[in-house]
């Protein structure tokens with residue numbers, strides 16, 4: 553018997569590629585329940601991954617199943633209700649992003665987790681990345697001098713284009729979802745992992761593609777109306793202290809050869825060009841004027857070697873460590889709330905064409 557019993561809520565694309573196949577690889581854990589409002593999906597997951605129980609919703613799960621940690625990987629619009637139910641039941645929670653539609657609702661979740669004395673992890677997982685932690689280690693030792701600017705590109709061609717899925721992707725383009733909360737959240741988590749909380753933000757956004765056609769999977773060929781929410785965003789962040797970032801994000805870049813991330817300092821640059829799940833070492837450019845040396849290198853890891861990632865289910869390792877050691881998880885909910893504040897203020901910026909000042913921190 554594994555030590556930790558996991559329930560997965562939402563048996564769609566992401567659960568099938570990242571959570572369900574990797575739970576046993578990431579921790580001394582097993583999946584004891586699969587939950588989906590489309591029951592066949594939960595049943596299919598049980599058959600495929602040898603899971604004992606399936607349920608139609610979170611309430612049936614709570615009432616009938618003995619589990620320790622829930623992973624909420626349902627559609628974005630369902631997260632708040634699911635998360636509140638799990639926390640109220642006194643269970644530890646990993647929430648897919650964004651955990652709530654507003655800062656106030658996420659604060660409600662954070663306070664409930666504290667009251668129930670359970671751990672609460674919010675993904676994405678970028679602060680656990682090998683390449684980002686190598687970069688942070690060498691930056692902390694001054695490798696690129698004063699790091700003042702990060703440029704991050706987190707885009708793809710859209711969930712109907714980029715990912716093979718058996719579930720209907722229409723919900724990605726409906727209010728409450730959209731490219732900002734689905735993709736922008738990654739870029740915002742990355743740049744705030746590097747420079748910390750932002751103080752001020754600005755943004756431009758457009759609907760580039762008002763109609764789309766599903767390109768693979770069970771809904772191949774289905775036409776989608778995708779004109780309700782922008783699908784391409786250019787976000788600028790001011791961290792104070794001379795530091796800033798640009799996040800270029802959306803569902804409108806079918807392909808790109810741009811590095812997903814570059815960090816610039818007065819003595820050099822760190823460039824991320826390889827898929828991060830392969831645990832690459834980023835390219836580093838260093839300028840040493842006193843020795844008349846400048847150039848690109850692949851640095852060796854220093855004395856501190858970050859942990860490599862196996863899968864995006866690494867969030868399970870994070871929450872289990874937090875439970876076992878009674879510490880804060882790396883993927884903490886206060887960081888998620890800061891990112892959520894940024895995302896919630898963007899519609900207001902688009903309307904007023906004025907930058908917004910941020911109130912939350914982490």
Ligand SMILES: NC(=O)c1ccc[n+]([C@@H]2O[C@H](COP(=O)([O-])OP(=O)(O)OC[C@H]3O[C@@H](n4cnc5c(N)ncnc54)[C@H](O)[C@@H]3O)[C@@H](O)[C@H]2O)c1
Pocket residue numbers: 561562563564565566567587588589590593608609610625626627628630634648649650675676717719720721733734
């Ligand atoms: N790299 C990443 O971090 C990444 C990538 C893709 C998706 N995601 C996130 O994962 C989550 C799911 O996305 P997906 O691509 O798997 O979508 P999906 O549509 O393939 O799957 C979502 C599943 O949730 C189920 N569901 C909806 N409401 C529910 C409810 N109330 N209770 C139980 N089940 C419910 C749906 O029936 C569906 O099977 C989203 O939050 C999305 O943003 C993250």
